[in-house]
Amino acid sequence: MLAYLETFGCQANERDSETIQGMLQQLGYKMTQDAAAAHLILLNTCSIREKAEQKVFSRLGTLRKLKDEKPSLIIGLCGCMAQEKDTIPHLRRRCPYVDLVIGTHRLHRLPAMIRNIQGGMGFQCDIEETGEIIEGLPAIRPYPFKALINITYGCNNFCTYCIVPYVRGRERSRGLAAILEESRQRVAQGALEIMYLGQNVNTYGRDLEDSAASFEQLLLEADKIEGLQRIRYMTSHPRDFNDSLIDAVCASQHISRHFHLPVQSGSDQILKRMNRGYDRGRYLELVRKIKAKAPEATLTTDIIVGFPGETEADFLDTLSLVEEVGFDAAFTFMYSPRQGTPAATMPDQIPLREKKDRLHALMDAQAAISLRLHQAMLGQSVSVLAESYESGILTGRAEGSQLVHFPGPDTGVGTFFKVRITEPQTFLLKGEIV
Numbered sequence: 001m002l003a004y005l006e007t008f009g010c011q012a013n014e015r016d017s018e019t020i021q022g023m024l025q026q027l028g029y030k031m032t033q034d035a036a037a038a039h040l041i042l043l044n045t046c047s048i049r050e051k052a053e054q055k056v057f058s059r060l061g062t063l064r065k066l067k068d069e070k071p072s073l074i075i076g077l078c079g080c081m082a083q084e085k086d087t088i089p090h091l092r093r094r095c096p097y098v099d100l101v102i103g104t105h106r107l108h109r110l111p112a113m114i115r116n117i118q119g120g121m122g123f124q125c126d127i128e129e130t131g132e133i134i135e136g137l138p139a140i141r142p143y144p145f146k147a148l149i150n151i152t153y154g155c156n157n158f159c160t161y162c163i164v165p166y167v168r169g170r171e172r173s174r175g176l177a178a179i180l181e182e183s184r185q186r187v188a189q190g191a192l193e194i195m196y197l198g199q200n201v202n203t204y205g206r207d208l209e210d211s212a213a214s215f216e217q218l219l220l221e222a223d224k225i226e227g228l229q230r231i232r233y234m235t236s237h238p239r240d241f242n243d244s245l246i247d248a249v250c251a252s253q254h255i256s257r258h259f260h261l262p263v264q265s266g267s268d269q270i271l272k273r274m275n276r277g278y279d280r281g282r283y284l285e286l287v288r289k290i291k292a293k294a295p296e297a298t299l300t301t302d303i304i305v306g307f308p309g310e311t312e313a314d315f316l317d318t319l320s321l322v323e324e325v326g327f328d329a330a331f332t333f334m335y336s337p338r339q340g341t342p343a344a345t346m347p348d349q350i351p352l353r354e355k356k357d358r359l360h361a362l363m364d365a366q367a368a369i370s371l372r373l374h375q376a377m378l379g380q381s382v383s384v385l386a387e388s389y390e391s392g393i394l395t396g397r398a399e400g401s402q403l404v405h406f407p408g409p410d411t412g413v414g415t416f417f418k419v420r421i422t423e424p425q426t427f428l429l430k431g432e433i434v
């Protein structure tokens, strides 16, 4: 039997997809890249933006034909969209041929639900929000050299634009011992790099009985794992980020000298409306500390423009913050209302034209900064873990998370290379193996 899995959204979903594939394999399925050949099709969905949801509905529309041709085909929806209560009635109306909906808290029930459908029990749905963490589920890792490891699930922050706390539940930390055990196992199986995942890694451990467990402690313990060459993590929250993380990074051998610190806006008024829990001054203070303690580190961020109520002056505050910090890169987004979040019904929504203009102005400003910083790397050698290969070119990330392209053999995927930068560009660095 063949199964086809399509993953939308972030690395948390990518990690869940590894578990889904592991469970499907235990059920006797082999994975296929060809949806038309599959006996089971699962969409692991994202609901961070309404556009992402529309994409899933249009994908489901194209799958209808396959279901008509092969009625025994099982079609299922998992991930954040599946967890949204409003999705189910809408889905049942619009796509009644979907057989299975499983929420983010119930992934471990997937095999039982598939067996129920195979046994003729009809539509299966489980989106109960239990908050439990199920350890030891099987997984198939597409990249043996790179381990994605969850450290927390859910989020407590309720940023007013974000749906995540509603679809992933309250923050739950995995036990320190379980995370370290998984880390050691993955390294023993060939992982060279670990990426620890959480919506707010800085609050890791606060909900655990062992209150000594902190994110810094986890990183420093992982740093001792023999054979592990690089540790990365995603995502930090400026409200909870503190000096001890900078100290841990500086004291470590393997933690990437890269700080991704999403600022979202440079305006205090907007940060407040976003419920981010810090102001511009606090953010800039953190940046100063990072630069003082780890001057070699790279700094990247996420920024939303056109949040409800954002005036031209607020936007200029964001632009000036970007200039002041000098981010190596910024992931920039135009605010789009997410149904079910407080910001979606806030007054003073910004017209699309204005949002687009601000986004372009911000992207131009950031592009100039990125290019300037990248040009300063001309001739430098960086350590790159090659992650993919195409037409004679290997692609990977440097220590500071910059994207690097360089000629090399296809056998180089999963290997660290020393690469000299020969052609810095705005969004990537081109180089050659030293």
Ligand code: SF4
Pocket (backbone or CB within 6 Å): 155, 156, 157, 158, 159, 162, 163, 164, 165, 199, 200, 237
């Ligand atoms: S910290 Fe804010 S933006 Fe990030 S997942 Fe939580 S609510 Fe969403």
